[in-house]
Amino acid sequence: STKPTSAQKWVPEKLELDGKTYISEEKYWNISPNLIKLTERRLLFDEANPLNLLKRRIVNHMHKKHRKPGNRSPIFAVCEDQRRIVSVFENFDSLLTPLDHVSRRTSDTYYVNREYCLRAHTSAHQHSLIKQGFDNFLVVGDVYRRDEIDRNHFPCFHQMEGVRLYSADELFGTPQPGKDFKLFETNGERTKEKQEFHAFDAAKVLELKLKETLEDLCRELFGEKAQMRWVDAYFPFTHPSFELEVFFGEKWLEVLGCGVIEQKLLESAGAGSKVGWAFGLGLERLAMVLYGIPDIRLFWSTDTGFLHQFQGKQPGDSIQYVPISVHPQLYMDISFWLPENHDSTHMKSDAYDLIRNIGGDLVEQVEIIDEFYNPKTNLTSHCYRIIYRSNERVLTKEEVNVVHGKITEEFIRLYNVKIR
Ligand code: FA5
Numbered sequence: 001s002t003k004p005t006s007a008q009k010w011v012p013e014k015l016e017l018d019g020k021t022y023i024s025e026e027k028y029w030n031i032s033p034n035l036i037k038l039t040e041r042r043l044l045f046d047e048a049n050p051l052n053l054l055k056r057r058i059v060n061h062m063h064k065k066h067r068k069p070g071n072r073s074p075i076f077a078v079c080e081d082q083r084r085i086v087s088v089f090e091n092f093d094s095l096l097t098p099l100d101h102v103s104r105r106t107s108d109t110y111y112v113n114r115e116y117c118l119r120a121h122t123s124a125h126q127h128s129l130i131k132q133g134f135d136n137f138l139v140v141g142d143v144y145r146r147d148e149i150d151r152n153h154f155p156c157f158h159q160m161e162g163v164r165l166y167s168a169d170e171l172f173g174t175p176q177p178g179k180d181f182k183l184f185e186t187n188g189e190r191t192k193e194k195q196e197f198h199a200f201d202a203a204k205v206l207e208l209k210l211k212e213t214l215e216d217l218c219r220e221l222f223g224e225k226a227q228m229r230w231v232d233a234y235f236p237f238t239h240p241s242f243e244l245e246v247f248f249g250e251k252w253l254e255v256l257g258c259g260v261i262e263q264k265l266l267e268s269a270g271a272g273s274k275v276g277w278a279f280g281l282g283l284e285r286l287a288m289v290l291y292g293i294p295d296i297r298l299f300w301s302t303d304t305g306f307l308h309q310f311q312g313k314q315p316g317d318s319i320q321y322v323p324i325s326v327h328p329q330l331y332m333d334i335s336f337w338l339p340e341n342h343d344s345t346h347m348k349s350d351a352y353d354l355i356r357n358i359g360g361d362l363v364e365q366v367e368i369i370d371e372f373y374n375p376k377t378n379l380t381s382h383c384y385r386i387i388y389r390s391n392e393r394v395l396t397k398e399e400v401n402v403v404h405g406k407i408t409e410e411f412i413r414l415y416n417v418k419i420r
């Protein structure tokens with residue numbers, strides 16, 4: 001029995017996600033049906049989505065640039081299949097988030113019950129992965145926050161986490177006589193630049209390597225043309241902490257947070273003998289800058305006018321997004337038999353030309369959606385889907401019929417096809 005306490009609050013009994021069932025608690029539940037729909041989209045696994053392209057590009061770069069001694073194998077493990085519902089311990093406590101921190105509130109985080117929430121950042125997986133023994137890893141995934149919605153914010157967005165841990169030798173290189181660098185110091189002081197446990201040199205080298213890694217990544221993505229700046233920041237699980245901003249759309253846009261991992265976190269995860277850094281990238285923000293996508297909501301578009309600009313592209317390709325029309329699409333198909341012995345490949349290029357020539361600006365896309373050969377009649381059939389859309393106005397069905405009719409006539413006249 002469901003007895004709503006507040007008017008119209010939708011509280012299902014349970015939520016099933018990523019193969020696990022969570023029993024909801026009305027007092028905490030604040031997930032909307034619309035948000036559930038977002039969890040089902042899995043944009044990062046959709047090859048036509050720019051976020052998928054960007055993810056692969058960053059992973060390729062990190063694999064290429066960060067390798068084991070001897071240079072043969074990449075050091076970063078890539079984790080893409082972590083469960084998206086995490087415990088309050090994983091999302092907050094393990095990351096040393098104070099009990100009264102705003103991010104814990106039900107106004108900021110989506111809760112299923114007292115214990116479990118939708119992850120608000122990929123940092124939620126740091127503790128458990130380090131505990132499992134991973135020293136160097138990337139975590140990619142969708143994260144959820146009760147944020148405002150505008151051009152740069154959306155309640156579901158995507159992050160990539162990076163964690164890199166070092167022993168003294170890994171951080172400073174093999175020890176040399178007379179040079180005795182240490183990771184830790186006792187009775188040290190916590191300052192703006194370092195944690196109390198860290199030796200000054202260790203903290204400085206970590207900060208340098210962290211910033212170098214991220215600047216190098218941004219140069220690979222944006223080339224030399226991009227303007228970037230470092231800003232001091234605060235996160236409960238890193239110190240010192242920084243944010244990187246990139247100049248885009250006439251403003252500075254924050255694209256990532258990062259810092260030197262709090263030693264207390266590493267200790268509690270069983271890696272207290274190492275030191276390390278971590279970063280969390282906002283993939284949408286980077287993709288907006290990289291591909292010139294002006295609004296974060298576009299990543300959720302199912303409009304083929306958007307998706308076609310990324311479909312079939314490789315991570316290394318340079319792509320600049322061309323704004324699509326705000327008017328609706330209309331599509332019509334045309335199917336015909338080619339004359340006997342007419343070359344199928346040639347027909348395709350001829351067909352694309354013919355359709356564009358007659359349809360002009362009204363044709364947004366053409367694709368062949370069906371092709372087959374009938375051995376009995378020795379005939380080949382083609383079916384093309386034509387997507388009509390105007391930049392200036394809403395097209396009427398009648399208007400499109402006229403254009404489509406002309407295209408059909410030209411196919412018959414020029415190529416002697418038999419309409420099916
Ligand atoms: C974090 O989420 C930290 N976990 C990052 C981190 C990781 C710090 C590891 C230190 C070590 P923040 O809330 O600032 O930090 O988000 C990180 C990035 O996600 C932002 O820089 C931004 O690019 C992106 N981001 C944040 N909120 C949104 C949103 N609502 N929509 C789209 N992108 C967002």
Ligand code: MG
Nearest residue numbers: 243254256257
């Ligand atoms: Mg931030």
